[in-house]
Amino acid sequence: MNKPAPQITPTGRPNPVDIVRASLKRRYARERRFRWLGATAVLIGLLCVVLLFADIILKGYTAFQQTYIRLPIALEAESIDPEGTGARAAIEDADYLALIRNALFELFPEVRDRQERRLLTSIVSVGAPNLVREYVLAHPDRIGTTQEIWVPATADIDMLMKGHINRDLPEAERRVKDQTLGWIDRLAAEGRIAKRFNTPFFVNGTSREPELAGIAGALMGSFYTLLLTLILSFPIGVGAAIYLEEFAPRNRWTDLIEININNLAAVPSIVFGLLGLAVFIGFFGMPRSTPLVGALVLTLMTLPTIIIASRAALKSVPPSIREAALGVGASSLQTQFHHVLPLAMPGMLTGTIIGMAQALGETAPLLMIGMIAFIVDIPQGFTDMATVLPVQIYLWADSPERGFVERTSAAIMVLLAFLFAMNLAAVLLRRRFERRW
Amino acid sequence: MKQSAIVVAVTLAASSAFSVPAMARDTLYIVGSSTVFPFSTAVAEALGRSKKGIKTPKVESTGTGGGMKLFCAGVGINHPDITNASRAIKASEYETCQANGVKEITEVKIGFDGIVIANSKTSGRWDLNLKDLYLALAKDVPDGKGGFQPNPYKKWNEVNPDLPDLKIEVLGPPPTSGTRDAFVELAMEGGCNSISEIKALKKTDEKKHKAVCQGIREDGAYIEAGENDNLIVQKLIANPSALGIFGYSFLDQNTDKIQGSKVNGVEPKYETISTGQYPISRSLYFYVKNAHLESFPAIKDYVTEFTSDKAWGPNGYLADKGLIALPDAERKAIAQKARAFTPMEKPSH
Structure with missing residues (x-):
């Protein structure tokens, strides 16, 4: 195809339409390249996930x-x-x-x-x-x-x-x-x-013998730890978000707090473990290796995630709702709890579930508070010694006995199943309750 | 609005400040070396299974140094009863213990652990000596003119013409590992002292000697493969020309896939390590806090179980896990001392 030479308009400048036409092909090509790159990136990502899953499942x-x-x-x-x-x-x-x-x-x-x-x-x-x-x-x-x-x-x-x-x-x-x-x-x-x-794999605690080793102890440990983390972090996180977003005056102090919360979200998790060791175990004298201390540490870790997600959810509630409520005579607190909070709840829950999923997969902070341990008995409460699923996986992966190779992969599958379930719950909650304006 | 802010602030403060009183503990609390961890947990489990009324002790894998720190921090239910160690207690650690009221400590030597240098079975068995290992892995090596130069060797046959024409590629533990410490101390120091000019250096400049003997090269020939020895085994199978450094128990579990190199002409086998012929082996220990004996009588059961022949003997269940038993006479003497909880003397260094 011959490129038509730009026609010279009477003013002496090239016609803009011609310039656009001339660059059209190049711009389309650029778009195609970008799409192609994006698709490749997604494909590589998917391939890695498939390889990882195939490896774990085949081994486990x-x-x-x-x-x-x-x-x-x-x-x-x-x-x-x-x-x-x-x-x-x-x-x-x-x-x-x-x-x-x-x-x-x-x-x-x-x-x-x-x-x-x-x-x-x-x-x-x-x-x-x-x-x-x-x-x-x-x-x-x-x-x-x-x-x-x-x-x-x-x-x-x-x-x-x-x-x-x-x-x-x-x-x-x-x-x-x-x-x-x-x-x-x-x-x-x-x-x-x-x-x-x-069956022993699902009902036993850990063991030095691969054929007797099970994940029940670690599962119960994870359950107690996460339950307590949820009980602690959800109300504190949502409360902090509501206060910061709706009530707090905008001044240097709240700016400082906001910056700090965002920074905390990026702090390496082992730092929270060190803090937990010094404060909860060292100062308050709480028992080592228990879901109680683990949950407190993980609460500190997940709080920023929950606060940030909750604030975003509150921000997305249109001001007209608040104004209407205030207009018919509701107090500020009533406006928040009767109107804004219910609308923001799906977003807050999504943030919380993602925070919990993060906490479920965490090992580093638990290292410092003694949860990386060999504990055979299945924990019965928050103050019994316990370990959690990712820690169990780590300990098994490090064992010389060959029987632990498949058990490590099997435990990873169980952990992944729980993570999937939690993320799925987050997605479903959002689909079901989210409102758009 | 101000009021609600105060309410929120007070709730926050109250919920984060609740404190739990220190609770009684009904299980033994053991910490320490990750090398001793498999043996310690096996004994703990056997104890929990066989004795009624004794809960399975809790064993934390903290590393030898971390374990000593926890162990020596004091006496009481929040402090461990026993610490495992892949080396003997240091004088400085012993002093910390004394200063914190941990006066009487019983030392129990439990056996040997060999450090092997292994490769995949699909290629030939290596025959190395400590000098080869030192020259291949040190950060700085003698330049032949009385000084030192950064390690120039890229291939094994440059180190020793008898060795194959292969790239130097060794997978080993990172500096945080006790296995690495022991490898440096036994293999690297041994190899470097076999070179006379470095040995002479020890008398004139001890600091320089230490730096020269203990530095491991960081140019990619020595690959830090993480604390996970299973991972090293897998990488060796995938790469037949590489060598890997790890504990004997991993070789013992994988004899169908990997083989241990001869070091100074000796193959790493149960017999050669237990007699001390194999040069890279170390003793393993655990330490008992005598002050806890009264409040935790289960310590006695644990020590008795550990020092019984069905556990640490040459045919015991710990041998199955890769522990190399002490000679019969030594085992008997140590068992006697351990069961009487004879406190140790201050170590000399």
Whole structure:
């Protein structure tokens, strides 16, 4: 296409229409380039997310199953309840490990050597006796019979069954030796070994043994911490926002406060942990490693987020609403609480949920107040020692046992599920209640 | 309007100022080294499982130095009962303890931990000596003219012609890690003292000697891979020409994928570390606050469990976790002293 030469108007200047036409193609190209760049950026972002999720899910999905071994355990009356009283204490005290060992030796009568017998016993998890104890406590009438009970296998066997241990390697380089392999194969041929849903993962506290480790302790810790954070930070944050936005005079002091709140939102979270250590633990003497202190620290951290979001929500309520309310004789407080606040609430809740989601994923400030710890017992309240989900993930990721690799990924999946749910709630709340003017 | 402002301000102040009285504690409180953490938690869990009426102790992973600081801060329920350490207590830490009323401390040596230099199984096994490691990883090396120059070596065969023609690429822990401290102390210092002109420097200029021996290069040949040793293992599998530095327990768990390099001709194995033949190994400890024994009798159960052969013996459950047991006679002597809670003397340095 030939570019028409700019026509010279009688005044001697080029015609503006021609100038625009000449640049048109270039400007369209520029727009296309920008769109293309934007689309690429989004695509790269999405690709990273997909890769991350695929990696986590591929590594972690096996953790939702756990290898169990079915053993014919003779629940002999003379070793569980020798006096025949049926007393709970007696049943609790019995030596269930011995029963499990006897069941294994029955299955493999040819294993007689002491060392070999130890090796044979080690295919069953150290948590198995507890499981058998629970079983007997639940069914005391079955004492004296032989029951087929599924007990968890040790983590190495679990890894073998899930294909994480290569059988073709020389024996010295494998954690599961040839002899054990033989036993496992025989158990598998007899249908005595199977992968079942990993309930312990959801009901147990953490453990040093991967097959017994669960996230219930960390989940409850996260629950108590977040609940208290919400109870503390929502009223304080919304109250501060209403005061600053609607009541406070505009002067140097409120400007200073405003700048400080914005700055606080950008402070690295570990600084809040140091503050928590010095103030809450050092000065007020609150117990270390508890959801109480964790929540106070996270409250400090999320407050700026909530205040900023709440102020933005208040700002978006049109002044006409306030004026109308004041016009029909409402007091300032009535105007705020009857008219402005309900309209601003969706925005405030969105900000709060995002703040909470941030708090849910936080580890750094909790390091300073002792929540990065090995705590087996599931916390029952705000002052029990606890850890939280991201901390549990961090501790498992750092463990040498291979069984923790899949459990780390599984715990990440649980954490992500909660984050998704919270963000989804924020989006839905906004959709449902937001009003536009 | 003014009034409501005051109301809000008062509510804010009141809600942030509520204080909780210090609460009684019914579990043992253990802090300290992240290297000892897996062993300490295993014992804690075994104790919680086997003994009725004892809650599983809480174990915090604070690092050796951080643990000592908490441990020596005082006596009382807010202070830890036991601290784990991947090195012996220092004289300065002992003095802090004394000054804060932590008078009697029982020292328990629990075993050895080897630091391995490993690579992927898909390439050959390395045979290094401490001098090679020093020359490859130091920040400044002798320039042959009596002075020092920034480390010029880019490839292993420049350090030692017997080594392969590969880029120097070592993944290791960051300075905050106890493993790094031990590596610097055992491997780097050992290697640098094998060079006579640096050894002579120690007598004339100790400060310079320390700087020369302990500085690790920052030009990219030594890659700080974070505190997570699992990550180093994964990176080694992905990059067969790289070497990685981490604790023996990670090698023990991954023998199907990685192999430990020979150092001074000795392969890192359970036997060679326990006999002291393997040069890069250190002792692990824990320290007990005797003043807490009365209020927390569970300390005795913990120490008894830890020092029983089913835990720290060569066939115990801690050996499964990668702890390298002490020789039989030493174990017996230490167990006896530990169970009697014989307080330690002031360390010499």
